[in-house]
Amino acid sequence: MNEMHCDNCQKWLHGYLDNELDTTTATSIAEHLKSCPKCNQVYEGMRVLKAGIREHIPTYEMPSSLSRSVFAKIEAEAHSTMWDGLQNMTKHWGAPLFSAAAVAAAFLLYIATPSTQDEWVDEAVSDHVRSLMVGHLNDVISSDRHTVKPWFSGKLDFSPPVYDFTAQGYPLVGGRLDYLQHQNVAAISYMHNKHVINVFIAPVASTDSVPKNSSERGYNVIYWQQNRMRYVVVSDLNTGDLRIFTELLQKGM
Amino acid sequence: MSHKADVKRFNELFVPHMNAAYNLARWLTGNDNAAHDVVQESALRAFRFMDRFAGGNARAWLLAIVRNQSYTWLKQSGNNRWINIGDEIAEDDIALSHTETPESHSIRSQDTALLHKALQELPPQFREVIILKELEEMAYKDIAIVADIPLGTVMSRLARARGMLKTELVKLYAHE
Numbered sequence: 290m291n292e293m294h295c296d297n298c299q300k301w302l303h304g305y306l307d308n309e310l311d312t313t314t315a316t317s318i319a320e321h322l323k324s325c326p327k328c329n330q331v332y333e334g335m336r337v338l339k340a341g342i343r344e345h346i347p348t349y350e351m352p353s354s355l356s357r358s359v360f361a362k363i364e365a366e367a368h369s370t371m372w373d374g375l376q377n378m379t380k381h382w383g384a385p386l387f388s389a390a391a392v393a394a395a396f397l398l399y400i401a402t403p404s405t406q407d408e409w410v411d412e413a414v415s416d417h418v419r420s421l422m423v424g425h426l427n428d429v430i431s432s433d434r435h436t437v438k439p440w441f442s443g444k445l446d447f448s449p450p451v452y453d454f455t456a457q458g459y460p461l462v463g464g465r466l467d468y469l470q471h472q473n474v475a476a477i478s479y480m481h482n483k484h485v486i487n488v489f490i491a492p493v494a495s496t497d498s499v500p501k502n503s504s505e506r507g508y509n510v511i512y513w514q515q516n517r518m519r520y521v522v523v524s525d526l527n528t529g530d531l532r533i534f535t536e537l538l539q540k541g542m
Numbered sequence: 543m544s545h546k547a548d549v550k551r552f553n554e555l556f557v558p559h560m561n562a563a564y565n566l567a568r569w570l571t572g573n574d575n576a577a578h579d580v581v582q583e584s585a586l587r588a589f590r591f592m593d594r595f596a597g598g599n600a601r602a603w604l605l606a607i608v609r610n611q612s613y614t615w616l617k618q619s620g621n622n623r624w625i626n627i628g629d630e631i632a633e634d635d636i637a638l639s640h641t642e643t644p645e646s647h648s649i650r651s652q653d654t655a656l657l658h659k660a661l662q663e664l665p666p667q668f669r670e671v672i673i674l675k676e677l678e679e680m681a682y683k684d685i686a687i688v689a690d691i692p693l694g695t696v697m698s699r700l701a702r703a704r705g706m707l708k709t710e711l712v713k714l715y716a717h718e
Contacts (some may be wrong), residue, residue, distance in 0.1 A: 303701040307675060309682050335704055341651030342676045342707075346661060351564035355578055359560065359585045363552055366589055367545040415553050506554065 294321055295535065298328045306335055318415045340478070396503060406501075409521055410512060412469050414505040416476070417487045417523040420465075426478055427463030441475055448476035449490040449518070454537050460484070467522075479534070486524040493519040500535055502528065511535045552589050559584070559601040562678050563608045566688075569673045570612035570666055571619075580615055584608045602680070602687040609670065609688055616666060650711045660710035668703035675700060 304310045305318045322329045420426050429440040438451040444466055453461040460481045467476040467489065470492045474491040493514055500513040509531050512521040520538065524531055563584060568577040584607045588595075595603050650656060661669060670689055674680045680688070682696040691699065 301697075303704065304682075306699045307682070307697075307700070309697065334708070337648050337651045338704060338708060339676065341657060342661070342672065345652065345654040345657050346677060347658070348561070348677050349565045349568040349577070351561045351581070352578075355564065355581060355587070356560060361550060361568055362582060362586055363589050366586060367549050415550070415557075418553070418557060 295325060295328055298322070298325070299331070302328070302332055306332070306339060318380075346450065360419070392408075405420060406512065409470055409519070410503055410505060410510050411519040412486070413512075413523050414508050414510060415488050416467060416469060416489070417508060418506075420476070420478075420483060420487060426465070428465040430463040432461050434461055437477065438463060440464060441466075445473055445475055447475075447492045447518070450538075450541060451477055452481065452538070452541060454534070457533075457537055458482075459534050459537065481524075481526055481530055481534065484524055484526040484530075486522060486526060486531070488520075488538065489521040489523070491519045492517060500539070513539075515539060548588060548592065549590070552592060555592070555595065555600040556585070556604050558590050559604050563604055564671060566605055566608050566670070567612050569617055569662075570609065570670060570676075572594040576612075576615050576619070580608060580611045582613045587611070599687065601678075602684040605674070605678075606690065609690075613666070650715050653715075656711060656714055657699060660707055660714055662713050663710050663714075664703060664706055668699065668706055671696065671700050671703050672707065682700055 298318055300312055301310060301318055303513065305315055310318065322332055322517070325413045355522065426501060429437055431437050431457065432453060434451040434453045441449055441451075442465065449464075450533050451461065451464065455461070459481045462478045462480050462485070464475060465476045467474050469489060469491065472491055477488045477490065494517070497516070498514045500511050503510045503512070508523055508525055509528050510521065510523050511531060512519070513535075514520070520536070522535055526534075560561050560581070566576060567580040567584070568574070571577050571580060574656070584604065587607050588604050614686070661672060664672070671685060674685045674688055683693055685696050686693045689699070
């Protein structure tokens with residue numbers, strides 16, 4: 290191999306290492322490395338270094354306190370921009386009376402709009418994602434339902450059913466307090482083959498309903514109402530396994 | 543009155559990348575508190591300027607903001623080492639990688655504390671490409687967006703960063 294070829298090899302080596310080259314260039318580099326011990330030694334050195342970094346350099350985990358404060362800031366910002374928008378609108382129309390009425394109407398609308406199933410499902414999925422992202426899955430971590438269930442008493446004005454389906458392959462992981470659709474809910478998590486399942490439970494006035502399926506942003510959701518409780522189950526688990534879990538929950542055994 | 547929709551869009555686009563945001567901020571600032579501030583400010587900016595996100599890679603878009611905020615902090619804190627960047631591979635880096643034995647290099651590449659220190663010692667412009675490539679597993683085209691360099695520069699920047707990292711490892715190893 291001539292020197293020119295080695296220069297080229299050195300130039301493209303890192304693209305080769307990172308799998309960023311087109312097939313033709315990659316193939317000619319691979320050929321050259323086979324026949325040139327000098328370039329191959331450089332390549333091996335970089336390969337070992339790359340592997341070492343990937344194996345030994347830590348990814349810093351975002352503290353859950355930080356994620357909570359980020360979410361709070363975004364919510365606050367969203368509300369303040371809504372407020373600014375109203376103020377601009379009234380400035381434009383120059384009618385202070387209208388302003389007060391509009392603000393009042395807006396807030397009434399915001400508060401009084403009854404939440405639909407869709408909104409529950411949507412917010413539950415966001416919450417599920419958040420609980421996984423921020424490493425804040427559970428406030429009480431226990432696989433013992435006699436630890437998890439009492440933890441909720443005094444924190445909620447209802448007693449969420451908690452089970453342990455370890456024998457069936459869905460062990461209990463823990464529970465936490467959550468806030469969905471302007472009310473406190475119990476979030477109880479279970480595992481199945483490394484997949485987290487979040488079960489959101491809140492009291493509801495209306496009658497029982499049969500489970501419905503939905504798929505949101507790649508997550509499977511099953512929701513129903515039973516014994517004056519609303520259940521929303523969210524997981525990236527496949528529909529079949531999630532359905533089996535749901536049936537266990539419904540039977541409560 | 544679509545603040546709920548805005549929050550929803552933010553959650554969908556950027557929340558999945560918050561850990562990556564924190565990781566980059568933490569590596570660039572080298573400091574927990576600074577990373578905290580940088581992530582908060584970046585999230586707020588991403589939310590405010592969300593309208594300007596015209597599709598594409600949401601992670602790269604967010605991390606570009608995080609990077610800018612981190613550099614602002616670095617400049618203000620004034621304890622960083624800014625260097626001129628030429629992206630040609632330094633001759634001594636290549637010379638060095640020829641002289642050492644593969645065995646000694648292999649040992650150093652497996653030493654977590656040494657690697658960590660060496661990486662933190664690299665100037666931020668080189669540290670960031672390694673973080674983005676190896677820890678965040680980003681493609682060159684996305685690294686180009688975050689680091690604000692032409693696509694063609696990503697490979698040579700990475701080559702130089704790795705060469706410097708090797709040199710740094712040898713230096714630190716000698717001092718141990």
